[in-house]
Amino acid sequence: MNSITHDPVAPLRREWQRHTPAQRISRWLVWLVCVAAVVWAIRSIDIIPEFLADAPEQMGDMLVRMWPPDLSHYYPEVHNALIETLHIATLGTVFCFVLAVPLALLAARNICTIRPLNALAQLGLVASRSVNSLVWALLFVAIFGPGAAAGVFAIAFRSVGFVGKLLAEALEEANPGPREALRAAGAPWGAEMLKGVWPQVQPAFWGIALFRWDINVRESAVLGLVGAGGIGLVLDDAINFFQWERVSTVLLAILVVVLLAEIVVNRIRTRLI
Amino acid sequence: MTAAPRAAAPASGTVLQIKGLVKEYAAGKPVLKGIDVAVPAEGITAIIGPSGTGKSTLIRCINRLVEPTSGSITLHGAELTGLRGRELRLARRRIGMVFQEYNLVERLTVMENVLSGRLGYVPLWRAWLRKYPEEDIQRAFMLLDAVGLPEHATRRADALSGGQRQRVGIARALMQRPEILLADEPTSSLDPRTAVEVLELLTRLTAAEGVPVIINIHNVDLAKRFARRIIGMSGGSVIFDGPPEELEQHHLRAIYGGEDWL
Numbered sequence: 001m002n003s004i005t006h007d008p009v010a011p012l013r014r015e016w017q018r019h020t021p022a023q024r025i026s027r028w029l030v031w032l033v034c035v036a037a038v039v040w041a042i043r044s045i046d047i048i049p050e051f052l053a054d055a056p057e058q059m060g061d062m063l064v065r066m067w068p069p070d071l072s073h074y075y076p077e078v079h080n081a082l083i084e085t086l087h088i089a090t091l092g093t094v095f096c097f098v099l100a101v102p103l104a105l106l107a108a109r110n111i112c113t114i115r116p117l118n119a120l121a122q123l124g125l126v127a128s129r130s131v132n133s134l135v136w137a138l139l140f141v142a143i144f145g146p147g148a149a150a151g152v153f154a155i156a157f158r159s160v161g162f163v164g165k166l167l168a169e170a171l172e173e174a175n176p177g178p179r180e181a182l183r184a185a186g187a188p189w190g191a192e193m194l195k196g197v198w199p200q201v202q203p204a205f206w207g208i209a210l211f212r213w214d215i216n217v218r219e220s221a222v223l224g225l226v227g228a229g230g231i232g233l234v235l236d237d238a239i240n241f242f243q244w245e246r247v248s249t250v251l252l253a254i255l256v257v258v259l260l261a262e263i264v265v266n267r268i269r270t271r272l273i
Numbered sequence: 274m275t276a277a278p279r280a281a282a283p284a285s286g287t288v289l290q291i292k293g294l295v296k297e298y299a300a301g302k303p304v305l306k307g308i309d310v311a312v313p314a315e316g317i318t319a320i321i322g323p324s325g326t327g328k329s330t331l332i333r334c335i336n337r338l339v340e341p342t343s344g345s346i347t348l349h350g351a352e353l354t355g356l357r358g359r360e361l362r363l364a365r366r367r368i369g370m371v372f373q374e375y376n377l378v379e380r381l382t383v384m385e386n387v388l389s390g391r392l393g394y395v396p397l398w399r400a401w402l403r404k405y406p407e408e409d410i411q412r413a414f415m416l417l418d419a420v421g422l423p424e425h426a427t428r429r430a431d432a433l434s435g436g437q438r439q440r441v442g443i444a445r446a447l448m449q450r451p452e453i454l455l456a457d458e459p460t461s462s463l464d465p466r467t468a469v470e471v472l473e474l475l476t477r478l479t480a481a482e483g484v485p486v487i488i489n490i491h492n493v494d495l496a497k498r499f500a501r502r503i504i505g506m507s508g509g510s511v512i513f514d515g516p517p518e519e520l521e522q523h524h525l526r527a528i529y530g531g532e533d534w535l
Contacts, residue, residue, distance in 0.1 A: 181376035181442075184336050185449055186366030186393025191400050195389050199380040 066248035073246045078234055078253050085230035086257070088148055088223065089216035092155025093209065099160045104167035111171055111197070125168070129161030133219045137228035148229030155216050155223070163212050170204035171197065206272050210265045217261045221254050288314040288453055288485050289335065294344035296330050304330050306509040307344070312453070317476060317486045319500035321493055323529050327509045328489040332455050335487070336368045337361060348452065366393030369446030369484070371475070373458035375438040377445075379431040383422065386430050386441050387413040390448025409448070416444040419478055436467035443475055447482060454479055456488040460495065468492070472499050493525065 019027065106112045106121035131139075137154035144150045179196035187195070224232020231250060238246040289312035296305040304327040312318050320328045333339035335346055337353065346353045348367065356364050369390075377386045391409050392400055399405060405413075417423050420440035425433065430441060439459060446454055456475065460468035476499055479486050490496045496503055497517040505513030505520070505528040513524045526532050 175379075177372065177374055177376035178378040180338060181370065181372060181445070182378075182389060182392055184338060184365060184368070184370040184455075185390050185445070186362045186364075187389070188362060188392075188397065190397045191392040194397070194401055195381070195385075195392060196378060199378050202380065 065244035069248040070245040073249050081231040081234045082253055085220045088151040088220040088230050091152045093213045093216050095156040096159035100164040103164040107168040108171035125161045125164040133158035137223045137226045141227050146227035151223045151228035151230055154228055155220055159212050166208045170201045174200040214261050214265045218258055286314050287311045290347045292345045295342045297342045304509050315485050316501035317499050318502045319496035320489050320504045321496050322506035326506050329457055332457050332489055336365050366449050367452045369449045369451030369454040371442045371446050371456040371459045373461050375442045377430040377438055382427050383441050384426040387444045387448055390445040420444045435463050439471050454484050454486045458489050
């Protein structure tokens, strides 16, 4: 009779909470650590207030000096350096695949079933990625002397880690079914790879190659700063001699090339996939 | 044709002899508990049984996609267990296989999928350059005609329907000129009508080529309709082995358990 005041299912009601109290505390702790890290970082970089205050003024001043760009400076010096940059990026990408494909095959756990070899290949890939391309360039300038050869090797060694990792992931994602079918037909290992695996990773392979070439065009533009050839050399000279209208020419040239590379890569990629 | 000399069959009319086959994925927990089966040299032998009872494992032990723990499997009297490397490859190319999920190479053409049944025979450079022997190409065309896909040779496998893909799978397996064909749930991903059509095709083509078939199948009615011999498995053991006419309700109850579903 007192069905309104008395709720018969009340004892059966269950409370739902998204997080347990322990989870809630740990989530707060994560936030606290994040905030502390940012505060610590800001305190440690030692911003000099005066420099910060006149930064807009300095920037405006630089832009005025850069304008108008000295376009007559473009040919032949900047042009030739630009072409050299493209060559460094292209050769570096091609050479990187020579190293990255075997490493990726060793790193992919469905291809190479020997665990220590997987780990070794992973280590090689991580090592390649952990060194910045400018540092690789410094090393190869020390070995080959200044010039484009050092640039090519720097680009290749920096790219191996990136390309090898993505390639190994693509290999591991390949459907094992077709391989199993070919193995069941008595196909040797090489044929299994060639006809069962390669067709599956082919789109990823070309996608990675184009993407890395695109990145390498940008990376090789700065290699000249450490003497490894390309347009960075011209840029470095211009900055050192305070020829700002030449600096802006170089920057514009880089921008145009990067834009063109982006457009070309996108065109090809849509065709491929 | 394969010119390799074959060992004489031990018992007349038996192509494949399985004795005491045991498979343990985890030690002490056998999935197959001592299977003894003799597969006749012609017609379809169907293996029925509930999911997880080891039908697939049994079929995969034959071509060593799964490594048996113990026991013996002989094809035309030649032992298959214990083969390694090149010998295993040569044995595998005598055994065709058709899969539930077709396992075609999606981004290759139908023709190349069929020709890949010859990968155990042709040297790698031929496969790489797609320079398969003329004889193989003609046989591939013939098989595509036989499975009813003559005009699909240059289409990519991922453009085909399920039934069409399984037809390509059958053509690929027959491309090996196998001495026996294994079919692991070949119709489980297909609609009922396509399933019957694919089984009819499989029966007709293997009979024409004189290839005996071992087929794993969930559908008991289809098994009875197409098989000459039925093997009922339950809990990793064979509990029925005989012609379809002898398979009765109490056998099915023993194989699948329960009775409400009958």
